[in-house]
Amino acid sequence: MALAHKGLDFVERPYPFTAIPEIEEGFSKTVPILRDGDRLVRDSFEIAVYLDETYPDRPTLFGGEGGRVLSRFVESFSQMVLHMPVTKMAIMHIHDMLDTPDQEYFRASRLDRLGKEIEAVAAEGDAERETFAARLEPVRRTLHFQPFLGGDSPLFADYILFGALQWMRVTAGPPPLAADDSVMQWFERCLDLHDGLGRRVTAA
Structure with missing residues (x-):
């Protein structure tokens, strides 16, 4: 929802629980994980903060x-x-x-x-x-x-x-x-x- 709110194109890749340790070489114990170019971000809230800071010209997720x-x-x-x-x-x-x-x-x-x-x-x-x-x-x-x-x-x-x-x-x-x-x-x-x-x- 946050990515759609920002108007960003994305590819969603679902994984089973047991495959999470294999994602991005064990970057996170939980999902979601966002890859944006070379940048990896974990945790829904931190992803939202990242999106607002990285794409300030697109609709805000927080309003300040x-x-x-x-x-x-x-x-x-x-x-x-x-x-x-x-x-x-x-x-x-x-x-x-x-x-x-x-x-x-x-x-x-x-x-x-x-x-x-x-x-x-x-x-x-x-x-x-x-x-x-x-x-x-x-x-x-x-x-x-x-x-x-x-x-x-x-x-x-x-x-x-x-x-x-x-x-x-x-x-x-x-x-x-x-x-x-x-x-x-x-x-x-x-x-x-x-x-x-x-x-x-x-x-x-």
């Missing part, structure tokens, strides 16, 4: 320093408030989408990270589904004043939050939000951005 530091808050909100509930709702779906070597990696790495088997994590998913909408109340109140977190048009803060809900959409199905929920309406607007880029990824 204030937008950049406030986007860190949105990142923290997404990671601390949304990621674990989405994980609980999606974890078995993700496992079942993987080939056998990646299923084995996924089980072991999530046990190490979460301290319990993925079935035990998934068992908490129904409860998270019931309370998920309430977690988004700060976003809902913000969208009462404007169509995007960035104001009249999206900024990287929108793409951060959109990424969490899109992650759920493509692994476990649509976020558990009513059609008339302002957050769901915002999510639909984000799916339509950049000629429907978000909708090109098949939903679960």
Whole structure:
């Protein structure tokens, strides 16, 4: 979404979990990784900062320093408030989408990270589904004043939050939000951005 926002051409190359250590000679333990000519950048936020600094003549992702530091808050909100509930709702779906070597990696790495088997994590998913909408109340109140977190048009803060809900959409199905929920309406607007880029990824 950030690359499309900047109007930059790019080639996307998906990899399985077990192939990540082979990308760019082990440059990063996680994806995404951006190669721009001879430059390599890891981490979604750092990639966005790089794009804004390297291509200042193209549409801004942050709208200035204030937008950049406030986007860190949105990142923290997404990671601390949304990621674990989405994980609980999606974890078995993700496992079942993987080939056998990646299923084995996924089980072991999530046990190490979460301290319990993925079935035990998934068992908490129904409860998270019931309370998920309430977690988004700060976003809902913000969208009462404007169509995007960035104001009249999206900024990287929108793409951060959109990424969490899109992650759920493509692994476990649509976020558990009513059609008339302002957050769901915002999510639909984000799916339509950049000629429907978000909708090109098949939903679960």
